[in-house]
Structure formats: C-alpha cells, structure tokens
Amino acid sequence: QVQLAESGGGLVQAGGSLRLSCVASGRTVSTYAMGWFRQVPGKERKYVAGITWNGAGTYYDDSVKGRFTVSRDNAKNTVYLQMNSLKPEETAVYYCAAGRYANARYVGGYDYWGQGTQVTVSS
Numbered sequence: 001q002v003q004l005a006e007s008g009g010g011l012v013q014a015g016g017s018l019r020l021s022c023v024a025s026g027r028t029v030s031t032y033a034m035g036w037f038r039q040v041p042g043k044e045r046k047y048v049a050g051i052t053w054n055g056a057g058t059y060y061d062d063s064v065k066g067r068f069t070v071s072r073d074n075a076k077n078t079v080y081l082q083m084n085s086l087k088p089e090e091t092a093v094y095y096c097a098a099g100r101y102a103n104a105r106y107v108g109g110y111d112y113w114g115q116g117t118q119v120t121v122s123s
Helices: none
Strands: 002-007 010-013 018-026 033-039 046-051 058-060 068-073 078-083 092-099 110-113 117-122
Touching: 002 092, 002 110, 018 033, 018 092, 018 117, 033 068, 033 078, 046 068, 046 078, 058 068, 078 092
Parallel strands: 010 117
Antiparallel strands: 002 018, 018 078, 033 046, 033 092, 046 058, 068 078, 092 110, 092 117
C-alpha cells in the first residue's frame, strides 16, 4: 500500500506562485509514475501533470504548459508541482496520485491518491 499526503496549498493572488509537495509513505513510489489532478466542487477531477518513475518524462495539460513544472525526488519519496502565474480559475483541490503511466490523463489510470490540498487564487 502507498499513502500519499499533499501539502503546500493555500491562498495566493493571481499571478503568484505555489509549490505543492506530495510525500509518499508505506511502499516506495520510486517505481510508480506520479500524476497531479485538480477538482472543483461539482466537477470531475482533471489531469494537470504527470512524471515518469525516474523523472525522465513529464507531461502537462495544455492549460498549464509553460507555467507549471512537475518534478520528483525519489530519495525523499516526494513529488512536487511548481505552479507559477496562477489564475483565479485554477482554484481547486489538488491531488497527487501514483500509477503506472505518467501520461494517463484519467482518474482510473492511477492506483493511489492523496487527500488533496486546497489552492485558492484570488483575483
């Protein structure tokens, strides 16, 4: 079993930055691809970014390309999402997930999920 815990969310003004962290415990995630999703109440959870098990490959939704960067430190069992130039419409709960394929852009492509961290972007 893998337990994931996100942190780093909070309130930021439009144009600002946040860095989210996702720490894994239990079984190591060094062999898993990792993904970041976000969800607004009443809407489906949407893919944001993914990274391969070794960090060699990264994938992004078109809406965040050039502004968000996903990275990982397997020695620390941690995955990061650096978010720059944030927009109010990106207010959501952000989740990290572990799975087999970093470019899997659907919820069912991941086996383990964190509890999420709230990101609020004020205008």
